[in-house]
Amino acid sequence: MSMYVVGHKIPDSDSICGAIALSYLKNQIGEPATPARLGDVSPETAFILEKFGFEAPEFKESYAGEDVYIVDHSELTQAPDDISEATIVGIVDHHKLGDLTTATPLECWIRPVGCSNTIIKMMYDFHNVEIPKNIAGIMMCAILSDTVIFKSPTCTTADIKCVEALAEIAGVEDFKALGMEMFKVKSAVEGTPVRDLVMRDFKDFNMNGSKVGIGQLEVIDLAVFDDIKADLEADIAAMKAEGERHTMMLLLTDIMKEGSEVLVISDNHSLTEQAYGKASVEGRVWLDGVLSRKKQVVPNLQKVFEA
Ligand code: MG
Ligand code: MG
Ligand code: MG
Numbered sequence: 600m601s602m603y604v605v606g607h608k609i610p611d612s613d614s615i616c617g618a619i620a621l622s623y624l625k626n627q628i629g630e631p632a633t634p635a636r637l638g639d640v641s642p643e644t645a646f647i648l649e650k651f652g653f654e655a656p657e658f659k660e661s662y663a664g665e666d667v668y669i670v671d672h673s674e675l676t677q678a679p680d681d682i683s684e685a686t687i688v689g690i691v692d693h694h695k696l697g698d699l700t701t702a703t704p705l706e707c708w709i710r711p712v713g714c715s716n717t718i719i720k721m722m723y724d725f726h727n728v729e730i731p732k733n734i735a736g737i738m739m740c741a742i743l744s745d746t747v748i749f750k751s752p753t754c755t756t757a758d759i760k761c762v763e764a765l766a767e768i769a770g771v772e773d774f775k776a777l778g779m780e781m782f783k784v785k786s787a788v789e790g791t792p793v794r795d796l797v798m799r800d801f802k803d804f805n806m807n808g809s810k811v812g813i814g815q816l817e818v819i820d821l822a823v824f825d826d827i828k829a830d831l832e833a834d835i836a837a838m839k840a841e842g843e844r845h846t847m848m849l850l851l852t853d854i855m856k857e858g859s860e861v862l863v864i865s866d867n868h869s870l871t872e873q874a875y876g877k878a879s880v881e882g883r884v885w886l887d888g889v890l891s892r893k894k895q896v897v898p899n900l901q902k903v904f905e906a
Pocket of ligand 2: 613614671693713714715745
């Protein structure tokens with residue numbers, strides 16, 4: 600039976616490029632696989648796919664009765680809604696271990712590196728399969744995106760070595776320049792509806808029974824938000840109420856200044872003080888050096904909720 604390879608809801612470049620790259624590898628080793636996606640591709644991902652000549656994978660929401668290989672998470676909240684009726688045959692991920700469980704044995708490739716595509720490269724090496732030029736290109740871009748061109752504290756030597764190797768295969772001489780081009784595409788927020796921006800890279804977390812929504816926008820200059828910050832704040836307030844969330848946060852990350860302005864609305868008014876030692880003023884706080892939701896934002900928050 601052919602399997603589907605699919606990343607998380609609100610897919611990012613790691614989820615989409617990973618699904619394509621892993622499907623190709625699986626097909627090469629005699630395990631039929633089809634890449635799929637759970638949502639629209641972001642402008643950044645569209646740029647990557649176009650650059651290396653790929654179509655977006657098939658949009659597919661329901662997986663009941665199917666074999667599924669999960670990419671870039673291991674969380675129920677980020678999986679297809681009917682994942683309990685599917686068979687999870689494998690997981691490749693670089694986040695904290697989530698709450699997906701299985702009734703049958705599965706393969707797990709989970710490593711504390713900066714990107715799932717770095718682990719997929721390890722899988723290619725393990726199976727001794729050659730990576731085609733265009734697949735190397737999209738894998739490389741996914742790693743540059745997830746590691747914020749190596750600036751994120753989640754970036755490891757494995758990620759850097761992997762990008763260097765993939766750049767060589769893809770024939771990309773200046774991969775950092777390509778990374779900047781990608782982040783420029785990501786920074787073009789003008790004219791996009793605010794809800795689309797809040798939802799562009801958004802995750803809900805269950806923190807000790809409280810629902811916490813955290814979105815992130817990574818740009819090369821926070822000035823792009825000057826005219827729309829109040830609208831963004833109004834929208835996260837609306838999403839807090841609509842989703843019965845305890846807290847909504849939007850990280851406006853400046854990848855050049857290497858920090859994030861956090862817009863926050865929470866039932867706990869001293870939340871950022873407790874989590875990061877810095878109080879928010881009128882729902883805003885600058886966190887210097889904070890680039891990673893996974894490594895620098897979520898763990899501290901979780902501690903506050905579990906205290
Ligand atoms: Mg991801
Ligand atoms: Mg990732
Ligand atoms: Mg990311």
